[in-house]
Amino acid sequence: MARRRQAVTIKHVAADAGVSLxxxxxxxxxxxxxxxxxxxxxxxSIDKLGYVPSIAAQRMSGSRSYLILALNDRERTxxxxxxxxxxxxxxxxxxxxxxxCAELGYRLIFELVDTHNDHVERELQAAISALQPDGxxxxxxxxDNPLITGLLRKQKIPFAQIGSTGESGGIPLIMxxxxxxxxxxxxxxxxxxxxxxxxxxxxxxxxxxxxxTGWIAEMKEAGLPTDGLCAEGDFTYDSGLRAAxxxxxxxxxxxxxxxxxxxxxxxxxxxxxxxxxxxxRDLSVVSFDNTPMTLFTRPALTAIDQPVAQTxxxxxxxxxxxxxxxxxxxxxxxxxxxxxxxxxxAPPARRTDTRRASATSQ
Amino acid sequence: MARRRQAVTIKHVAADAGVSLxxxxxxxxxxxxxxxxxxxxxxxSIDKLGYVPSIAAQRMSGSRSYLILALNDRERTxxxxxxxxxxxxxxxxxxxxxxxCAELGYRLIFELVDTHNDHVERELQAAISALQPDGxxxxxxxxDNPLITGLLRKQKIPFAQIGSTGESGGIPLIMxxxxxxxxxxxxxxxxxxxxxxxxxxxxxxxxxxxxxTGWIAEMKEAGLPTDGLCAEGDFTYDSGLRAAxxxxxxxxxxxxxxxxxxxxxxxxxxxxxxxxxxxxRDLSVVSFDNTPMTLFTRPALTAIDQPVAQTxxxxxxxxxxxxxxxxxxxxxxxxxxxxxxxxxxAPPARRTDTRRASATSQ
DNA sequence: ATGAAAGCGCTAACAG
DNA sequence: CTGTTAGCGCTTTCAT
Numbered sequence: 001m002a003r004r005r006q007a008v009t010i011k012h013v014a015a016d017a018g019v020s021l022x023x024x025x026x027x028x029x030x031x032x033x034x035x036x037x038x039x040x041x042x043x044x045s046i047d048k049l050g051y052v053p054s055i056a057a058q059r060m061s062g063s064r065s066y067l068i069l070a071l072n073d074r075e076r077t078x079x080x081x082x083x084x085x086x087x088x089x090x091x092x093x094x095x096x097x098x099x100x101c102a103e104l105g106y107r108l109i110f111e112l113v114d115t116h117n118d119h120v121e122r123e124l125q126a127a128i129s130a131l132q133p134d135g136x137x138x139x140x141x142x143x144d145n146p147l148i149t150g151l152l153r154k155q156k157i158p159f160a161q162i163g164s165t166g167e168s169g170g171i172p173l174i175m176x177x178x179x180x181x182x183x184x185x186x187x188x189x190x191x192x193x194x195x196x197x198x199x200x201x202x203x204x205x206x207x208x209x210x211x212x213t214g215w216i217a218e219m220k221e222a223g224l225p226t227d228g229l230c231a232e233g234d235f236t237y238d239s240g241l242r243a244a245x246x247x248x249x250x251x252x253x254x255x256x257x258x259x260x261x262x263x264x265x266x267x268x269x270x271x272x273x274x275x276x277x278x279x280x281r282d283l284s285v286v287s288f289d290n291t292p293m294t295l296f297t298r299p300a301l302t303a304i305d306q307p308v309a310q311t312x313x314x315x316x317x318x319x320x321x322x323x324x325x326x327x328x329x330x331x332x333x334x335x336x337x338x339x340x341x342x343x344x345x346a347p348p349a350r351r352t353d354t355r356r357a358s359a360t361s362q
Numbered sequence: 363m364a365r366r367r368q369a370v371t372i373k374h375v376a377a378d379a380g381v382s383l384x385x386x387x388x389x390x391x392x393x394x395x396x397x398x399x400x401x402x403x404x405x406x407s408i409d410k411l412g413y414v415p416s417i418a419a420q421r422m423s424g425s426r427s428y429l430i431l432a433l434n435d436r437e438r439t440x441x442x443x444x445x446x447x448x449x450x451x452x453x454x455x456x457x458x459x460x461x462x463c464a465e466l467g468y469r470l471i472f473e474l475v476d477t478h479n480d481h482v483e484r485e486l487q488a489a490i491s492a493l494q495p496d497g498x499x500x501x502x503x504x505x506d507n508p509l510i511t512g513l514l515r516k517q518k519i520p521f522a523q524i525g526s527t528g529e530s531g532g533i534p535l536i537m538x539x540x541x542x543x544x545x546x547x548x549x550x551x552x553x554x555x556x557x558x559x560x561x562x563x564x565x566x567x568x569x570x571x572x573x574x575t576g577w578i579a580e581m582k583e584a585g586l587p588t589d590g591l592c593a594e595g596d597f598t599y600d601s602g603l604r605a606a607x608x609x610x611x612x613x614x615x616x617x618x619x620x621x622x623x624x625x626x627x628x629x630x631x632x633x634x635x636x637x638x639x640x641x642x643r644d645l646s647v648v649s650f651d652n653t654p655m656t657l658f659t660r661p662a663l664t665a666i667d668q669p670v671a672q673t674x675x676x677x678x679x680x681x682x683x684x685x686x687x688x689x690x691x692x693x694x695x696x697x698x699x700x701x702x703x704x705x706x707x708a709p710p711a712r713r714t715d716t717r718r719a720s721a722t723s724q
Numbered sequence: 725a726t727g728a729a730a731g732c733g734c735t736a737a738c739a740g
Numbered sequence: 741c742t743g744t745t746a747g748c749g750c751t752t753t754c755a756t
Contacts (some may be wrong), residue, residue: 006491007517009749020727025751033725050484051489056427057749058728059418081457081671086448086654094452094472095443102474105494109471110456122412129368129414130469155369266658292448294660296628352374372732387735395741419733422748576743727756739744740753 001198008051017045024299028053053232059132060236064323065343066106068316069133070097071124074112088291089308096136096280102317108316109133109255110193115142117329135159135311135319144168163207165332172332173311177207180337181214181305184258184286187302187339189222191347193256193284195229197247201260201266202234204291211260212286229254233264235245240264244271248283255348262291269344280346290340299343311335339351370413379407390415396583403538405503417469429467431495432459432674432683433486435504447625448654451670458671459499462678470678471495477504483513490517494652497521497681499674503566504566506530510571518682522677525569534694537671539569542666542699543576546620546648549701551584554711555618555646557591559609563622563631564596572651573622573650589661591616595626602626606633610645617710618646624653642708652702661705673697 013024020043026034027042034042045051059065067242071091094110099109109131113123120142127133129150136152138145140163149168152159166172189197198215200207212230219226228250231243240259244267247254259265265287268289272283279285279299287294290305314333322328375386388396389404396404399656407413421427430454434636442449457471465471475485483506489495490513498514500507502525511530512578514521528534550558560577563570574592581588590612593605602621606629614655621627627649634645641647641661649656652667657719684690 006494006749007487008491008750011749020750022727023725029751032395035725040726052488052489054421054494054749056418056494057420057732058751060422060734062732063751069584077485078457078461081453084450084454084652084654085657086450087454088446088448089445091448092446096441098472098474099440107471109469110460112460125412126414130417130739131371132368132416134419156752170697258751290448291445292654295447296655296661308578341690362741368733372735373733383734384736384743385741388742391735397741400741419748420735422733422750423735424748425735673739725756728754730751730753732751734748736747737745740742 006054006057008049010051010053012049013042015046015052016049017042053093061260064133064134066098067131067133068101068106068135068137068319069131069312070108070139071108071142072110072139074114075116077112082333085287086292091140092306092308093137093312096314097316098310100313104316104320106134106316106320112296113142113148115145120145120147124148124151125223128157133157133242134323135316137315137319138162138164138170138184140164140207141202144206155322158319160319162311162315163205165206171315171328173315174210174334175207175306175311175330176334176336177210177309178214178217180288180335180339181211182218182259183339184288185215185222185338187345188256188284188340189218189224191284191345193273195252195256196221196222196224197229197231197257198226198231199231199240199243199247199253199257199259199264200272201264208260208304215258228349231275235261235263237263237267239281240267241271244268248272248275248277254283256286256345258286258288260288262287262289262293262301262303265303266293266297266342269297269301280344281349284348285346286339286345294340294342302327302342303340304337304343305340306337307335317344365574368416368419371417372413374411375404375407376411376585378411379404382551382589385584388706393553394703406413424583427494427498428465429495430459430468430470430497430499431489431493432470432472432499432501433504433510434472436476437478439474447655449651450598451637454668455499455501455674458642458674459678461676465648466678466682468496468678468682472520475504475510482507482509486510486513490519495519496685497678499677500526500532501522503564505532506568507644513601520681522570522681524673524677525567527568533677533684533690535680536572536694536696537673538668538696538698539572540579541575541696542578542650542701543620543649544700545670545699546650546666547577547580547584549622549648549703549707550618550646551586553618553646553707555589556586557616557618558586559591559616559619560588560595561593561595561602561605561609561619561621561626562608565720567597568707573685577620596620597623597625599625599629602629607628610634610637610639616645618648618652618707620648622650624649624651624663624665627706628655628659631659631661631663643708643711646705646707646710648701655674656702664704664707666699667702668699669697 136159143161143164161170233239287303290303296300374393496519505523523532595601649665652665656663
């Protein structure tokens with residue numbers, strides 16, 4: 001086993017530029033106390049030799065590892081991978097997080113943790129000890145896990161909490177779930193829908209209740225009832241089936257349903273079809289998440305897009321800012337979610353409604 | 363900026379166990395020359411203190427970084443992420459690669475490179491210098507990029523080449539593309555199809571021609587013609603549209619088409635529908651890749667599954683084995699791809715064929 | 725503004 | 741089998 005050494009080290013650069021190690025180090029770290037002429041000379045040597053600092057060595061002596069850990073729920077992530085249904089969550093996390101990291105000279109490390117396990121602390125501590133990350137990104141449903149946030153706070157590692165309002169001392173980021181639910185509801189009320197059902201997401205996720213709150217608020221403002229129009233779900237297709245059956249069994253039937261996940265929306269479409277209803281003619285469906293499947297189902301689903309990539313990028317930015325001691329925004333950073341109109345929504349068919357000219361929205 | 367030190371170091375363990383640093387190191391690295399009693403004592407201290415070695419420090423002195431780099435094409439990966447179509451490639455790479463790494467005490471780092479760029483070498487060298495990985499996984503279409511393989515060979519970093527037969531000195535792994543194409547073809551010939559079209563993949567990928575070869579070989583063995591039944595494609599939906607139009611314009615029309623990607627298969631289904639043909643009644647379609655969309659299209663696509671996760675896991679295993687100086691298998695490791703039968707294939711309709719009883723295969 | 729010295733946590737090489 | 745010594749490449753003091 002040959003001992004592999006760094007090809008070009010700071011020493012080589014120092015020798016080549018005829019300066020001390022410190023000066024090179026200062027240039028690398030963009031410290032201010034280096035004369036421009038000196039800096040240029042050193043930079044020239046760096047470029048010439050193709051020198052890149054070793055992260056391991058930087059971490060050994062300094063305080064930064066240039067590593068950011070993105071923590072995700074192991075069980076759920078693996079289940080998604082195994083199902084091969086392409087939820088796109090991981091991809092979008094990497095898309096936003098990795099690229100932003102690269103931009104800032106950091107590196108994103110994707111990591112799984114057993115949230116439900118008592119060993120979370122041990123497991124997380126192991127990852128931290130091994131990697132010494134400069135920051136951690138927490139994702140639902142464990143953005144507020146006190147075991148995790150407590151550990152990070154104690155170790156003074158900056159952490160972003162996606163989908164949390166941030167009572168636990170991290171940097172909170174939310175994807176505007178309440179507003180998104182209002183947007184979805186308004187989209188339907190403006191088309192003339194009055195009985196709009198809502199299928200909740202997994203109660204373990206804080207965003208599930210935010211979405212419900214948004215729906216209720218918007219319905220109230222429109223002067224529409226919500227009693228009996230809310231069904232329980234847990235994001236899965238099967239739970240969507242149950243919830244949709246429950247809602248569509250009502251008399252009068254809802255003319256539209258908002259589902260808190262694409263899978264539950266797909267289940268709703270399937271239940272409707274089973275009952276002889278056509279989407280969107282007899283039932284409009286709006287889903288949450290905008291995962292790839294919304295493109296391939298027929299009709300394609302009108303969905304609330306979760307700006308996962310953008311949120312991950314922002315999380316990285318804020319962590320780096322925190323790490324540098326910069327001032328952070330006050331409350332939670334809200335990344336607004338937008339509605340993508342596809343083919344599953346239309347004005348209600350059987351109402352006396354002047355807007356029913358076109359059956360499908362564009 | 364507080365200087366963050368390791369909470370528990372090898373020193374603490376050594377002190378706690380009353381032994382030298384070296385002994386602890388030996389226990390960590392599972393070296394054989396430690397007496398069981400001693401080893402147990404040290405292990406007890408490790409467990410008690412919750413000690414985890416710092417990979418930065420391990421890398422600094424030793425020869426291993428316990429990091430494996432998975433290299434992917436930047437342009438294509440980002441395009442996929444942006445399109446949000448959930449190709450699942452990244453997920454499956456992580457699924458297989460990350461979990462296997464975790465199992466072996468390694469960590470997978472997902473990295474993007476600009477293959478078409480002249481800076482590949484510089485870029486890769488930078489990643490290697492910064493991370494000092496113990497191994498690298500190369501993925502199509504750059505598994506055989508001589509700039510990359512040359513660099514890795516020179517630095518004596520073990521590397522796996524997914525989708526390559528390994529003339530460049532790496533560890534070759536292929537997903538049995540030729541056999542898979544034969545399987546797909548046989549699936550159709552056994553149903554009674556005689557005019558089976560084939561849509562090629564991007565010529566930049568070696569596997570594109572392997573698949574073509576398999577189709578030709580199987581057709582030949584069945585005594586069926588292939589002339590004029592092969593159309594160019596590049597994996598994209600649009601290229602699939604063109605290729606399908608070309609094939610279906612022939613007279614007599616093919617009764618089945620094998621597409622080298624799911625997107626091209628979906629395009630084929632759309633073209634068929636446009637021409638008033640019903641899938642699978644009038645045209646059977648088999649696709650390659652088995653990405654999530656095959657589940658959501660109607661009809662759901664019969665597809666050749668690419669065992670990406672399994673291949674990535676094997677790549678990690680082989681790299682670690684190489685790193686440890688173990689002996690590797692001789693030729694390319696072939697991970698067989700399997701056919702997943704869904705709804706897009708059926709016996710041809712207009713033939714005098716005894717097997718036409720059921721219109722759709724299960 | 726620049727340089728010299730002292731480690732960071734760990735392992736390779738060598739003793740005993 | 742176990743311990744000692746000398747760095748790995750870099751950044752942090754502290755001098756100059």
